[in-house]
Amino acid sequence: MTGPRDLRVSDAEREHVVSLLNKAVGRGMITLDEFTTRTDTALAAVTRADLNAVLVDLPGMVNSEGGHARTELKNSFGTTVRKGHWVVPRELVIRNTLGSTNLDFTEADVPPLVDVELDVSVGSVKLVLPPTASVNIDAVEIQAGEIKDKVRNGVGNPHFHVRGYVRGGSVVIKRKR
Structure with a gap:
């Protein structure tokens, strides 16, 4: 990877x-x-x-769009929900076992590029993207599960790069109506 x-x-x-x-x-x-x-x-x-490299020697000048650099959402047998106004990290890890994770990015502060790593086992993930967003799911490995990409385009802002594993679970990616 x-x-x-x-x-x-x-x-x-x-x-x-x-x-x-x-x-x-x-x-x-x-x-x-x-x-x-x-x-x-x-x-x-x-x-x-x-x-x-152009920022490394400048204190306080970090490319930290989107707030926190990396956030991990862990869920076992429960539900994790993010909606309304929230700050989206540049890297988001979703570890979901027998649970559901629902993330609505439409009112969130989203950086231009969001790297989403999936580790889903017999659970579900729903990502609701802003109207102008794009997504790439080429690096998602599915084993006895499914991914429904209702966005289906590769150019837009913000861009979501989704990768990782779905074992016996489902992922739905769509735009809010």
Whole structure:
């Protein structure tokens, strides 16, 4: 599997880092020449590692869109629900055994890219995405279960990259009506 630092970045993420560099200039942390060099690097970034390299020596200037870096939702024999206004982490792990997890992203603060890792055993997961969102489910392995992707497109913002395992369970991905 691909590590988080090796994931490709979007134009929105590059622009966010450029805005952080702009703040760094305003705070006197870097010169205009450094800003130009770092901005060129950020705009040419392909992976998260490339992008974060321009911020690594700037205290308080972290590419932390979406709040917390990683959140794990564990559920056994119960129900986990997130809806309304909530801050979506950049990485979300769903561990679900004989339970259900229902996540509604339509009113949430969502970063441009969300990496969702599934570990579902005889349970269900429902993801309700914002109207402009896209999703990629190519890295989901299904064993005696099913995944229903009602979004079915690969380009949009925010983008959800869903991967992991579904054993005897179901995953439904759709947009709110």
